[in-house]
Amino acid sequence: MSDDHVYLSLAEGHDADGGDARWAFGTGFEDPLHGVDTAVPAGVDAGRLALTCLELADDALVAAQRLAEWTTRAPELEEEVALANIGLDLLGQARLLYARCGQIDATGRGEDAYAYFRDADDFRNVRLAELPNGDFAFSIVRLLVLSSWRLAHFEELSASPDPVLRAIAAKGVKELTYHRQYAAEWAVRLGDGTQESHRRMRTALHQVGPYLAELFTAYDGRDEVVAVLTQVTRAAGLPMPAWQPMPGEGREGEHTEHLVPLLAELQGVARAHPEATW
Template identity: 60%
Template sequence: MSRDNLAGDLAGNALGALAEDHDDARWAYGTGFHDPLAGLDTAVPDGVDGDALAAYCLMLGDDALIMSHRLQEWCAHAPELEEEVALANIALDLLGQARLLLTRAGQADGTGRTEDDLAFFRDAGEFRNVRLAEAPRGDFAFCVVRLLVFATWRLALLDRLTASRDPVLAAVAAKGVKEVAYHRDHAAMWTIRLGDGTAESRRRMAGALAAVWPLTGELFAPHDVERRMAERGLGVDPSTVRAEFDQVIAEVLAAATLPVPDPAGTPHEPGRSGRDGVHSEEFHALLAELQSVARAHPGATW
C-alpha cells in the first residue's frame, strides 16, 4: 500500500468514528463516542518524547477548539441563512479536529486525560492556542478576515503535517487538509465580495485587516515545542509556511482590491504568546462560557 493510500485509510478510520452511533454518552461536544482514535496505531513513535508530542497536539487542538467556539458565536448572527449553515459547518470541522488532537495529547503523555478533561477542566493558563483564535467576535468583516488568515495558515501547516512520523497526526492532517481548504476558499470568496463591493463593505474590510494583522506575527514564531517536533519529523516549524501564506493572502487581497498589510505584522514577544499560556482578558470570558455547564455538573453524561 502506498504512503498516500495509508494516510487516507488512517484519516478515514480516525474521522469515521465521529459519525458512528454509540452508547457511550459523554460531554464531548454533545454526542456520545467510543475511543476517537480507534483503528489507529497510537503507540508513541520510537525515540519521541510523549510529553512533547502531547504539548504539540494541545497547541493544534486548542487552536481548533477556540476558533470553533468563536465561529459558533455567529449562529443566529450571520448576515444570511446560508452563511449561518456555512459557519456552523466550518466550526464543526474544527471541533472534530480538536477532539482527535486533544485525545491524542491525553494518550501521548500517559495521563489518560480525555478530550472532555482537556476541553472543560483546564484553566486559561493551560491552553496553548494562538491569540488570533481567541480575539472577540467582532463584526462580520472581522470574522471573514480572521477566518481567511487562520485557514490559510492552518492549511499550510496541515499540508506539511501529512508527512508526520506520528500516524495520528498524519491522519488528522490528511482529513483536515480537505476541510480547511474549503474554509480558506469560503473566506476568500467573502473577502473578494466585500472588499470589492460597496464603499461601506470595503471600509469595514480594511478595518478588519488592520485589526487582525497585528495578531499574525505569533503564527509564524516557532515555539520550542514546535521546533523540536519539526526536527524529529513529527511536526511543522510554522516559520516555514510564511512565504506560502503571504502569497495566498496577496492574491486574495489583490482580487478584493484591498491593500496588503505590512508582511512583518507586529513583532512577536518570545515567552508571551498563547503558545506559552499567555492569553487576553477576552479569553477568560470565552472559557467561562465554554466550560460553564461541564463544571457545574462534573461527570454528568447526556
C-alpha cells in the same frame, strides 16, 4: 466548488447505525481513536508530539467556539450554516488531537478534561483565535488568515512520522482547503463591494496585523500565508495587513483578556455538573 459542500460534514457526522455524532459534555462518547494503533513510533519525541497536538487542538477548539457565536447572527442563513459547519470541522480536529495528546502525555486525560477542565493559563492557542468576532468582515479576515496558516501546517504534518497525527492532518487538509476558499471568496466580495464593506475589510486587516507575527513564531508557514493574502487582497483591491507585533505568546499561556470569558461560556455546564451524563 459544489454548493452542498457546507452540508457534507453534517451528513458525515452520523454513524452507520444512525447515531448522533455530535460532541458535547456529558454525552459519553468513546475515544475517537478507539481501535487505532496509537503506539508512538521509535525515534519520535513523545513530549514534543503531545505538545503539538495540544497546541493545534486548542487553536481549533477556541476558533470553533468563536464561529459558534455566529449562530443566529450571520448575515444570511446560508452563511450561518457554512460558519457552523466550519466550526464543526474544527471541533472534530480538536477531538482527535486531544485524544492523541491524552494517549501520549502520560496523564491519561480524555478530551473532556482538556476542553472543559483547564484554565485559560493552561491553554496554548494563538491569540488571534480568541479575539471577539467583531463584525462579519473581521471574522472573514481572521478565518482567511487562520485557515491559510493551519492548512500550511497540516500539509506539512501530513508527512509526520507519527501515523495518527499524519492521518489527522491528511483529513484536516481537505477541510481547511474549503475553509480557506470560503474565506477568500467572501474577502474578495466584501473588499470589492460597497464603500462600506471595503472600509470594514480595511479595518479588519489592520486589526489582524498585530497578531500575524505570533503565528509565525508558533509555526512558520509564512510564505504560504503571505502568498494567499497577497493574492486575495490584490483581487479585492485591499492593502496587505501591516505587521506590528504585540508582546505575549498564546503558546506560552499569555492570552488576551478575551479568553477567560470565552472559556467561561464554553465550560460552564461541565464545571457546574462534573461527571454528569445525559
